[in-house]
Amino acid sequence: MTEKPYALIHASILGVTVFGIWYDYVYVVFPREIAPEGQWKLPWKGRSKFLTMWNLVLQTIYFFIALLNDFIGSNENVPAKVPLIRKVKDYIFSSLAFPAAMYVGVTFWGLMAIDRELVFPKVLDEFFPTWLNHLMHTNIMIFIFLEMFLTYRPYPKRKRGILGMTLFLVTYLIWMHVIYFYSGLWVYPILQVLNWPLRIVFYLVSLVFGIAFYMLGEFSNNKLWSKQISQSKRSGRKKTN
Template sequence: MADWAKVFHLFAMFESFFGSYYFVYLVDYPKSFGLEEPEFVPLKGRMRYLTYWNMVLQTIYFFIALLNDFIGSNENVPAKVPLIRKVKDYIFSSLAFPAAMYVGVTFWGLMAIDRELVFPKVLDEFFPTWLNHLMHTNIMIFIFLEMFLTYRPYPKRKRGILGMTLFLVTYLIWMHVIYFYSGLWVYPILQVLNWPLRIVFYLVSLVFGIAFYMLGEFSNNKLWSKQISQSKRSGRKKTN
């Protein structure tokens, strides 16, 4: 299992990094399309997208997971949990899993309703289909595979949800910084909503984030119930 984990983590890290690189440096939209990209936003304006933030997050997570394979521990209940393992487990539960699910589900959900609100058809000529799936489909597949591959105890719910909420709120603030300086909304759907509806949209987005966190916790608890019981027993013995 250890060798398979290393191979998987290396591949997942490389794919996320490659997708991020390709999106920034090899995807160009003709200016004639009217797709303005704020000049002050780093990396050709691509840092305005939550999809890009998530790809960077997945790259970081799988890099840390790979480090843990070599210098940490993948034991279900190690005698002493290495710091790298604690970091890996927290990032997975509070950030990597809910962010991947949020990006994938909301993207394909909005695409099904009206793709012009999130990914206009005019982009198909310059944005490869394989890259679209790499950034919006594979992320969900890979993060679920990771859940099946290695066990991790979830943090206390308040701590986990706090990390996820801070991530989403930071991104929402960033979107408004971009709008303040450029007058451009990152996503077309925000252009057609008035302020009360935008606030509702943000609140629903946060609820979605919490829901995906809970999905991860529920799935992990069902999948690794024996290991969780063993971990609790071990914790009680140490306390005694």
């Protein structure tokens, strides 16, 4: 595939994610009785408390970098010299964009199927459009799987990849507890009904899920691009000889 179709696809996805962020910020307004006073003081109209928004911003950053790579980097499977922006793009996809998109999508719809009041109470439907909900929790999985099929990337060493994903989740957990410390409010209702031992178990299970989604990405990439991975390894051996 030439660079132009890559750029068209990446620009289209970038446009969708940017539009979702803009629409949510400008047009989605929750009444004070739904969004408590303490949470209105948070950045981005209080949206910074949600992992969904962290992920949507992350996906936007990734596809912006992917678009830049289409113009100033390289989409060759095994380029003779890998541009820096291509290295950044590949690492962000592997360690952050793919596992985060899958984590947000799967956990959100999984909890919705169990008891939606624990994650997205029905009262929000009046103020939050269904299409925007799917953009944030469904489309992000479709887009990241499309990218998995679209371009090849060598996965980093597993420790480096999982470390990046873990730091992302831990940073969010710290931010969530900062919010609780100052407001006395939990971001997600499910945390309100759990005691501290069960919350810790919930966090550990969440981390295991994150690692599992990272491994899913690595496995899928290795299956889809097995020929390119072999070619890359042969090329690497030649350079060291």
